Amino acid sequence: MTETLELDPREDAEGEALLQRSWQLTRTLARELSPRDLRTGRWFTQLLSTYLRHYDAHRLHEAAAAKGTGARTTEALIRRACEAAFLTGAGSGSMTTGLTVASADAGPAGLMVAVPASAVIISSEMLVRALIHLRLACDLASAFHVRFDPEDPADFSRLYAILRGGEEQDTDEDPLGLGRVKHLAEAKATGVGEDVGAKLLGDSVSRNLVPFLNVATSSLTNWRRTRRLGDSMLRYVRLRRALEDADAALRRVAPRTESLLLESAWFIFVSDGRLRSEESAVLTHELARLPRPQRRETLEHFVEDTAAWLQRLRSAPAESREVLQGALNALAAADLAVTGPERALLQKAAHALHTSLDNGHLDKLVRRYRKEGVAHPHPVPASEPRARQAARREGPAPIH
Structure with a gap:
């Protein structure tokens, strides 16, 4: 008896849609990018803008959002991107090695071709790797209902900062990293993008200089850097979701406490050392939403001494205190571990807010963040109207 293989029409449709999207993106990039863009580093700005529009136009965020924020889901996204980047590096290394060997046998004429x-191979590999990274970044963000706006240059610069995460070095003049926050708030997207693009091109060339060895260096480096990008992006969207949820909760009970929330986030982030790149990006994103005078005033409160901040917490509206404490707990737990200095700071904040710190609840938050990526909603003050409480039980508002 002969068995027949039945094909799922939905799989055929999905495959056809994927091919069509890929072809459209390839044509757009071929039209938008030029050899001069590769030389100047401008290619990355163009690529980022084009891809974010492509991602929005085809509503690719819906599939990622539907899968949720669970640890298994986000880990699968990162690992799949690592595997794709690994194969891309191995393929480019193999092809450039083959060309080198062939040109050595062919003499000068072979070199002119090789x-x-x-x-072309190195540039193509660089572009494909960048697209893999951008898809990973967008999918992780979409899972947490976070969106990068292709029309907002500031969003570009924050994404660049994450992609470059780990390159900033401590300085005596800026021990906490406030300079990075100010830089992200003021830097032009095109300038930062050209810098990133030039560095990525130089890195791609350097990894393919030695034949045979480049097969290993390209593939392994691609895996390692994709892994680092995924972990950094995941921390960014987790923190941004926690901070935006806290901001939404505060606006319902005390609309004029946004600056105090950002100041509180600053002290949580720097309590155990210098700001991480993703923490800088989160702060900058929230600062950009404030009017300029309020933004400047908030930045002036980003200092090392906590005395003035604790005094402002004592003066916070009564209806906002539980929400502020919940926000601080969530921001500390969202890093998947609450350090000793963070617990000490949370204890001081609880005292200033006339609340209490429940270390058991804090540990539960950490475990939930590890497993689910998000934590419990912020507590509702007893004085809040029942209608508002019912509205909040329906779930957090979408984050854009």
């Missing part, structure tokens, strides 16, 4: 061909 050099430009290798340049």
Whole structure:
């Protein structure tokens, strides 16, 4: 008896849609990018803008959001991107090695063909790797209902900062990293993008200089950097979701406490050392939403001494205190571990807010963040109207 293989029409439709999207993106990139863009580093700005519009136009965020924020889901996204980047690096290394060997046998004529061909391969690998990274970043953000706006240059610069995470070095003049926050708030997206693009191109060329060895260096480096990007992006969207949820909760009970929330986030972030790049990006994103005078005033409160901040917490509206304490707990737990200095700071904040710190609840928050990516909603003050409480039980508002 002969068995027949039945094909699922939905799989055929999905495959056809994928091919069509890929072809549209390829045509758009071919139209938008030029060899001069590769030389100047502008290619990355163009690529980012084009891809974010492509991601929005095809509503690719819906599939990622439907899968949720669970640890298994986000880990699968990161691992799949790592595997794709690994294969991309191995393929480019193998092809450039093959060209080198062939050109050595063919003499000068072979070199004349091999050099430009290798340049095309290296550039193509760099572009594909960047697209893999951008898809990973967008999918992780979409899972947490966070969106990067292709029309907002500030969003670009924050994404660049995450992609470059770990490159900033401590300085005596800026021990906490406030300079990075100010830089992200003021830097032009095109300038930062050209800098990133130039560095990525130089990195791609350097990894393909040694034949045979480049197969290993390209593939392993691609895996390692994709892994680092995924972990950094996951921390960013987790913190941004926690901070925006806290901001939404505060606006319902005390609309004029946004600056105090950002100041509180600053002290949580720096309590155990210098700001991480993703923490800088989160703060900058929230600062950008404030009017300029309020933004400047808030930045002036980003200092090392906590005395003035604790005094402002004591003066916070009574209806906002439980929400502020919940926000501080969530921001500390969202890093998947609450350090000793963070617990000490949370204890001081609880005293100033006339609330209490429940270490058991804090540990539960950490475990939930580890497993589910998000934590419990912020507590509702007893004085809040029942209608508002019912509205909040329906779930947090979408984050844009």
